[in-house]
Amino acid sequence: MIRTIRHITLWTALAASFAAFVYSAGALYGIHRDNDLIRQLISGKDVAVNKVISGEPELRLARAFYFKRKHRYDEALSTLSLIMDKGDRNFQAKARYNLGNLYLEQAVQQAKAMNINEAMPLAGLAKQAYRQSLALNSRDWDAKYNLEVAMRLLPEMDRVDMPDDEPKNQKSQLWTTVPGFPRGLP
Incomplete structure (x- = not known):
């Protein structure tokens, strides 16, 4: 048995x-x-x-x-x-980072073509995607850098869109909306 x-x-x-x-x-x-x-x-x-x-x-x-x-x-x-919602937090952060890159590339192309009205929402979507990526992985330097690039793109486009008859002190007010200047990666 x-x-x-x-x-x-x-x-x-x-x-x-x-x-x-x-x-x-x-x-x-x-x-x-x-x-x-x-x-x-x-x-x-x-x-x-x-x-x-x-x-x-x-x-x-x-x-x-x-x-x-x-x-x-x-x-x-x-x-x-x-x-976007597949995989672990790191993968979701990568997917959102790539989404931000997709929007940012389109925004830069539209800005170079002087299509400011098309570029502004794309840059806003890029910033949103980078922020979501950073919320999932706050150590991603590439996402931080690209978020800074997207944030700098909007003020540049606002400055191009300003009529010539506005006062020249608008330039200094415009740059106060940028949250800081990158010091470079470590």
């Missing part, structure tokens, strides 16, 4: 170990596949949507970055919106 119980226990442990091995091998294969797809996106090759949907949120973030580099902003925005 005891021998039979040992025998059953041994076979049960062996079956459980085999099941754990198969599960771990499948998870490892999925990670390897996602990493290959991320490498393709980084090298500039697009990946089929059906491969991205079944992957981890990091794969979708890489695809959004790919779209941003190709200046396909609407697709990047829709991809980022799907993953």
Whole structure:
């Protein structure tokens, strides 16, 4: 009787170990596949949507970055919106940081083209995304720096938009709205 119980226990442990091995091998294969797809996106090759949907949120973030580099902003925005609340706090901070970068790049392009009315809301959305990123990860120096860039972009655009007949002391009042000047990264 005891021998039979040992025998059953041994076979049960062996079956459980085999099941754990198969599960771990499948998870490892999925990670390897996602990493290959991320490498393709980084090298500039697009990946089929059906491969991205079944992957981890990091794969979708890489695809959004790919779209941003190709200046396909609407697709990047829709991809980022799907993953904003996925993953841990660090990943959510990265997603919001990339969203801020997306808006900031568009705002800078609009500002260079002198489309101030289009650039201002984009810069505001960039600031909001950077603040959300910093709320999730306050140690992210890149988000802090880019938030400062976005904050400096708005006063510059306000100054360009001012009519010539206003007093010249408006310039000093305008710069008082900037919360400080960056001293550089440590």
